Structure formats: structure tokens, C-alpha cells
Amino acid sequence: MKKKICVVINNRANYARCKSLLVELKKDKRFELSIIAGASTLLDKYGLAKKVIENDGFKIKKFIYSIVEGEVPITMAKSTGLGIMELSTSFIEIKPDYVVVIADRFENISVAIAASYMNIKLVHIQGGEITGSIDESVRHAITKFAHIHFPATNNAKKIIKQLGEKKENIHVVGCPSLDLIKKNNLNVNQKFFDLRPSLNGILKFKKGYILVVFHPVTTEFKTIEKQIKELIKVIDILIKKNFQIIWLWPNVDAGSDIVSKQIRIYNMRQKKNIFLYKNFTPEDYIKILKNSKLIMGNSSSGIREASYLGVHAINIGSRQNNREKGKNVHDVSCDANKILKVFNKKIKLRSCPKSKLYGQGNAAKQIIRILFKKKINIKKEFKRI
Numbered sequence: 001m002k003k004k005i006c007v008v009i010n011n012r013a014n015y016a017r018c019k020s021l022l023v024e025l026k027k028d029k030r031f032e033l034s035i036i037a038g039a040s041t042l043l044d045k046y047g048l049a050k051k052v053i054e055n056d057g058f059k060i061k062k063f064i065y066s067i068v069e070g071e072v073p074i075t076m077a078k079s080t081g082l083g084i085m086e087l088s089t090s091f092i093e094i095k096p097d098y099v100v101v102i103a104d105r106f107e108n109i110s111v112a113i114a115a116s117y118m119n120i121k122l123v124h125i126q127g128g129e130i131t132g133s134i135d136e137s138v139r140h141a142i143t144k145f146a147h148i149h150f151p152a153t154n155n156a157k158k159i160i161k162q163l164g165e166k167k168e169n170i171h172v173v174g175c176p177s178l179d180l181i182k183k184n185n186l187n188v189n190q191k192f193f194d195l196r197p198s199l200n201g202i203l204k205f206k207k208g209y210i211l212v213v214f215h216p217v218t219t220e221f222k223t224i225e226k227q228i229k230e231l232i233k234v235i236d237i238l239i240k241k242n243f244q245i246i247w248l249w250p251n252v253d254a255g256s257d258i259v260s261k262q263i264r265i266y267n268m269r270q271k272k273n274i275f276l277y278k279n280f281t282p283e284d285y286i287k288i289l290k291n292s293k294l295i296m297g298n299s300s301s302g303i304r305e306a307s308y309l310g311v312h313a314i315n316i317g318s319r320q321n322n323r324e325k326g327k328n329v330h331d332v333s334c335d336a337n338k339i340l341k342v343f344n345k346k347i348k349l350r351s352c353p354k355s356k357l358y359g360q361g362n363a364a365k366q367i368i369r370i371l372f373k374k375k376i377n378i379k380k381e382f383k384r385i
Contacts, residue, residue, distance in 0.1 A: 002032040003372065005123075006061075006096035008087070010039035010107035011251060012049040013300075016282035017102045017126065020179035020364035022058055030372055034094050038064030038083065039107040040252040047249065047279020056281070062090040066110070071256040073221060076106045083110030091118050098123050098371065101146070104131075104139035106253075112145035121376050122146045125367070126175065128156030128163075131300075132321025134218045147376045150367055152304075152358045155324055164382040173366040174359015175304050177282065182361030184283050186290040186309075196284065198246070198275035200267065209244040209275075211292040213299035216255025217319045224255040226334075227317060228262045231297075233336035234343070235266070239273045246288060249278045294346055296339075303329060308361075310354035312346045314339065326355030 005025055009015050025033040037060045041049040053060060066083040068075040087110055091099065099115040101108050103126040115122045124146035127139055143149065143163050151157050152175040160170050190205045203209055214231055216224045235245055250259045267274060280288060286305060289295060294312035295302045298320055302313030307326030315325070317334040325331075332342045 002030060004032045004034065004095065004097045005100060005371070006034045006036060006091070006094050006098070007100040008036045008038065008108070008111045009041055009049070009053065009102075010037075010083075010111070011041060011105065012047055012052075012279050013251070014102045014108075015041070015049055015053060016177050016180075016285065018100070018176055019056070019282050020176045020183075021100070021125075021367055024364045024368045026058065028368060031368075034061040034096060035059070036062045036064055036087070036090055036094075038086070039067050039079070043067060043252070045249075045278070046252055047277075049279060052279065052281050061094060064090060066107070067252060071216075071252065071254055071258075073218065073254045076218065076254050080106050080110050083107060084114050087111060087114040088118060091115060091120060096120055100125065101142060102126060104135040104142065106134075106138060109138045109141060112142040116145045119378055121148070121378060123148050123150070123371070125150045126156075127151055128158075128160040129153075129324070130159065130322040132217070132318035132323075147378065147380065148371075148374060150363070150370075152363075153324055161383070162385065164384070166381070166383045169376070171366070171370050173363040173370075174361070176363040176367070177286075177301075177305060178308050178359045178361040179364050180282055181286055181290075181305065181308060184286065186287050188287050188291050192287070196280075198277050200271060200274070200276055203244055203246065203275045205291075207242075207244050208293050209246050210238060211289055211295040212245055212247045212297050213295065213301065214259065214297035214316065215251045215299065215319065216253050216259050217298070217317060218254045220318070221255050224258045225262065228259045230334050230336045231316065231339070232262060232266050234296075234339045235274070236270060237336075237340060238343070239270060243273065243293075245274045246292070247274060247276050248280070248285075249276070294343075296343070304358045307355040307357060308359075310352045312349065312352045314342050314346060324357060326357050327353040328355065 037050045040046040064086045068078045098121045100123045101111040127143040128151040149170045150173045193203045250256045296314040306313045313329045315331045
């Protein structure tokens with residue numbers, strides 16, 4: 001009898017983190033895969049990731065519209081509640097044996113709550129990590145709902161055990177997004193960018209470029225405008241020095257509208273050498289990251305994928321505080337002068353150390369093997385240390 005697995009994808013990062021798993025589940029006849037696409041994956045302003053999913057050959061079983069517009073703290077809370085209501089209806093129709101939830105974020109706490117109250121076994125990928133935002137609280141909360149855990153690192157496993165989870169239910173597999181790196185040719189050329197024009201032009205590949213990904217930090221909502229303006233000061237100086245900038249649109253967290261508004265204002269004033277994108281396919285993003293001079297901002301891809309690839313990362317602000325980092329990462333506060341000082345050092349370095357801190361690039365196959373063999377009790381018990 002097939003095991004019914006439902007994977008909920010609520011944002012573009014979720015898809016990148018689980019695509020390799022979806023590929024394995026789809027072709028494995030021991031499993032019946034259902035995909036739910038929700039939240040910002042359905043919104044054009046965030047790149048309409050559902051189209052990327054469908055173009056990759058996956059059939060989406062259900063669409064969950066749960067994002068309350070406004071991108072402020074109260075709309076995040078309301079979106080979480082709406083997500084619980086809509087997901088519970090979908091789960092009762094699909095009747096999965098397992099629901100897979102990825103990492104953290106407010107959209108995904110809805111998945112954990114809905115599945116748990118409906119007595120559906122919850123599989124959590126990338127739990128146990130420490131960061132400097134509300135996402136950490138959500139991540140640990142999902143851990144307490146989950147029945148089986150697939151963290152990326154040994155340190156994350158230790159933290160999950162500290163939260164009272166049984167060691168036999170914790171399996172270190174690495175980050176599934178690294179599977180895509182291992183399987184794909186990462187070389188690009190001018191034709192690659194010709195076929196992928198930005199919102200305001202085509203990048204000249206031979207000139208090189210800096211990749212910028214900066215998201216709002218929800219717990220610092222009152223200072224987000226100041227932070228993005230500091231970063232724009234840096235970008236303005238780099239553009240005037242003839243650096244090309246690929247800037248990826250922020251996520252849907254509270255403060256997103258503030259960040260995107262400042263990006264639009266700057267783009268209207270300075271159109272040269274800046275290339276804005278709403279979204280990439282997971283493979284395209286990896287290629288763009290790999291071929292960049294460095295990545296700047298506060299995305300976890302500067303910590304995970306960039307470390308594995310050997311790409312320098314300037315990690316700005318508190319969003320990734322205390323996350324395990326490779327030697328490619330340089331932390332800096334959100335101050336234009338300090339960022340520029342770090343940039344001027346990093347841009348001169350020709351090589352960057354690689355790290356397998358977040359895995360070997362074989363996470364999906366390990367997850368499949370364990371899920372098929374594992375017998376899970378729906379009743380959880382707290383394990384004292």
C-alpha cells in the first residue's frame with residue numbers, strides 16, 4: 001500500500017529546499033505525492049512560484065490563498081490563522097499519511113498546527129537551527145509539533161534533542177537544496193541572461209555582478225526603512241564604480257512593502273547597472289549565485305548554498321544571527337560604511353573556501369529511505385535530557 005505524502009509549499013525558498021525531494025517522491029512508486037501551493041507562491045508580486053513548480057512537471061493538488069495584504073505584523077498574524085483554516089479543509093480532502101513542512105516562517109506554522117490537530121504525522125525538514133528573527137521561534141514551535149525530523153547539521157540535531165525530541169526520530173540528512181547543486185551544470189554565459197531579462201534590462205555577463213537578497217526582519221519592523229536605506233547607499237556607490245547588481249525581490253514578511261518601495265524609488269533614479277528580479281527557478285538561482293562575485297544581504301542562501309559553492313557572502317544585520325556559518329561568510333551590521341569596508345576586502349579575494357557544513361548533496365534519497373521504513377507513533381512523548 002502506497003504511503004500518501006503531502007508537501008506544502010508556501011514560498012519560493014520552500015520550493016528550492018524541497019524540489020529534490022519532490023523529484024524522488026514523484027518517481028518512487030511506493031509513495032503517492034500531493035502538493036499544496038499556498039501563500040506567496042500564488043502571488044505575482046513575489047514571482048508566482050506556482051508557475052515554476054508546474055513548469056517543472058509537478059501537478060499541484062490544491063491552491064491555498066491565505067496572504068492578507070499589507071505586509072505588517074497584524075497581517076502576518078491574520079494570514080497564519082487563515083492558513084490554518086484553508087489547510088485543514090485541504091487535508092481532510094487529501095487524507096495524507098504524512099504532511100511535510102519546510103523550515104520555518106509564519107506561513108508554515110499554519111501547516112504544523114492544522115496537520116497536528118487532525119492527527120496527521122508531521123515531517124519537518126531543516127529544524128533545530130538558530131537565527132536572529134521570529135523565524136527561530138516558529139522553527140522551534142514546528143519542531144514540537146513534528147513527529148520526524150530531518151535537520152541539516154549535527155548541531156541542529158542537538159538542539160532538537162534539547163527541545164525534548166527522541167533521538168530515534170531525528171535524522172541528519174543535510175539541506176535538500178544542495179542536491180540540485182550536485183546534479184546540475186552551473187556554468188552560464190551571455191545567452192543565459194539574454195533569455196532571462198530582468199524587470200529593467202539585460203545584464204552583461206562578462207562584466208560580472210553582485211547578487212543582493214535582503215529581507216525585512218519582522219522583529220525590527222520600526223527600523224526596516226533605515227536598514228534598506230543604508231543598503232541602498234552601498235549599492236549606489238557600487239553602481240557608480242560600475243559594478244552590476246542583480247537584486248532579488250524581498251519575501252512576504254512584515255516590512256516587505258517598505259523594502260520594495262525603497263528599491264523601486266532607487267530604481268527610478270538610478271537605472272544603470274541594476275537588474276531587478278521577482279523570482280528564479282531553483283536551478284537558475286544556484287547558477288546565478290555560483291557565478292556572482294559575491295552575495296550581499298541577509299538570505300540564508302548566503303549561508304547554505306554559497307558555503308557549499310565557495311561564494312563569498314556579506315551577511316548584513318541580525319536575521320542570520322547565531323546560524324552555523326562557513327568561512328565564506330562575513331557578518332556585518334547594517335551600516336553603509338561598515339558594509340563597504342567588508343566589501344572592499346572581499347571583492348579582492350580570488351578564492352573562497354567551500355564547506356559541506358550543510359550536507360553532501362544527497363538529502364532527498366536519505367529522506368525517502370527513512371520515510372518508507374520508519375514507523376511513527378502519532379502520540380509524542382517529551383524526552384528528558
